[in-house]
Amino acid sequence: MILIDLLQALLLLAGVGFFFVGTLGILRFPDVYTRIHALTKADNLGLGLIVFGLLLGADSIPVALKLLLVWGLALLASATAGYLVARAARRRGLRPWKARNWGNG
Amino acid sequence: MTEQRHAAGRLSWVSTYFLRLGILLAAWWILSGSNSDWWFGLPLAIVAASVSLWLTPPGRFLLRPQRIPHFAGFFLWQSLLAGWDVARRTLSPGLPLQPEILRLPLALPPGAPTWWLMLTISLLPGTLSVRLHQDRILEVHCLDSRLDVAGSVRETETQLARLFRVEMRPTGQVRSS
Numbered sequence: 001m002i003l004i005d006l007l008q009a010l011l012l013l014a015g016v017g018f019f020f021v022g023t024l025g026i027l028r029f030p031d032v033y034t035r036i037h038a039l040t041k042a043d044n045l046g047l048g049l050i051v052f053g054l055l056l057g058a059d060s061i062p063v064a065l066k067l068l069l070v071w072g073l074a075l076l077a078s079a080t081a082g083y084l085v086a087r088a089a090r091r092r093g094l095r096p097w098k099a100r101n102w103g104n105g
Numbered sequence: 106m107t108e109q110r111h112a113a114g115r116l117s118w119v120s121t122y123f124l125r126l127g128i129l130l131a132a133w134w135i136l137s138g139s140n141s142d143w144w145f146g147l148p149l150a151i152v153a154a155s156v157s158l159w160l161t162p163p164g165r166f167l168l169r170p171q172r173i174p175h176f177a178g179f180f181l182w183q184s185l186l187a188g189w190d191v192a193r194r195t196l197s198p199g200l201p202l203q204p205e206i207l208r209l210p211l212a213l214p215p216g217a218p219t220w221w222l223m224l225t226i227s228l229l230p231g232t233l234s235v236r237l238h239q240d241r242i243l244e245v246h247c248l249d250s251r252l253d254v255a256g257s258v259r260e261t262e263t264q265l266a267r268l269f270r271v272e273m274r275p276t277g278q279v280r281s282s
Contacts, residue, residue, distance in 0.1 A: 018188055018192060021191070021192040021195050022191075024196070025191060028200060029195070029200075029202070030200075030202070033204060033206075033233060033246045034202060034204055034248060036233055037191055037231070037233055037246075037248050038191050040228060041184075041187040041188050041191045041228060041230070042188050042191050042192055042195070044187070044228050045184055045185060045187065045188025045189070048181075048184060048188075062135055062138050066135050066138075069132070069135055069136075075228060076224065078228075079224040079225075079227045079228055082227050082233060083223060083227055083234045083235075086233055086234070086236075086246060087236050090206075090236050090244065091236075096205065096246060097204060098203075098205070099203045
């Protein structure tokens with residue numbers, strides 16, 4: 001039981017860490033496209049790790065399935081929202097930030 | 106036999122209705138827990154399945170259930186790599202990014218497989234769907250153009266083609282915009 005508790009704690013902490021990194025990415029990354037990358041991918045993994053951590057402590061099958069459903073719906077929502085924001089930015093002619101354009105982008 | 110018919114035309118309204126009804130009932134069971142209030146959930150699922158048929162008529166593609174575990178494994182592993190990759194770039198002091206928008210010709214047919222591709226690659230390492238053109242060109246924003254972006258998108262297409270049992274058509278060259 002101790003081992004399971006330990007694994008659960010590790011998964012939950014790692015999940016929180018990835019959420020933190022996703023937020024840091026919004027602050028550090030240079031434009032809307034790269035920020036969407038940071039947010040969708042880091043939060044996807046962060047939520048996934050938290051869900052798997054909680055699965056270890058789930059006491060019934062519906063609860064476990066509910067956790068997986070939450071993750072699945074969040075993935076669908078973040079991928080769809082990320083695409084809609086990126087498409088809107090592209091339609092408005094927003095050019096992606098380029099590494100060589102330091103200073104004038 | 107049935108699979109050939111499915112591949113040729115649209116799925117039938119009746120089978121699509123019962124498939125969606127089944128999914129909604131399963132969702133209700135999951136959401137309501139063990140003390141399922143079916144007097145509310147059952148009529149709700151029946152109405153919701155009807156509305157879904159009205160909003161989204163039956164498609165032409167059917168998932169192959171026996172392929173789902175394989176695709177799920179691919180997706181989970183790639184999600185792990187994606188989160189790790191973006192975390193590494195965020196935390197490096199030098200912010201190692203070389204973003205670019207690539208124009209990739211798609212090999213998958215339009216409809217469900219293309220939608221799944223666009224959603225999936227947005228969660229895979231370094232790629233983000235930006236815009237789909239009429240001529241089956243997908244604009245993909247990548248975090249690092251030094252990586253083999255076209256190759257990993259093609260790999261995802263291959264996985265989805267197996268999941269949906271569809272043919273991939275030959276495509277032209279990748280261009281950057």
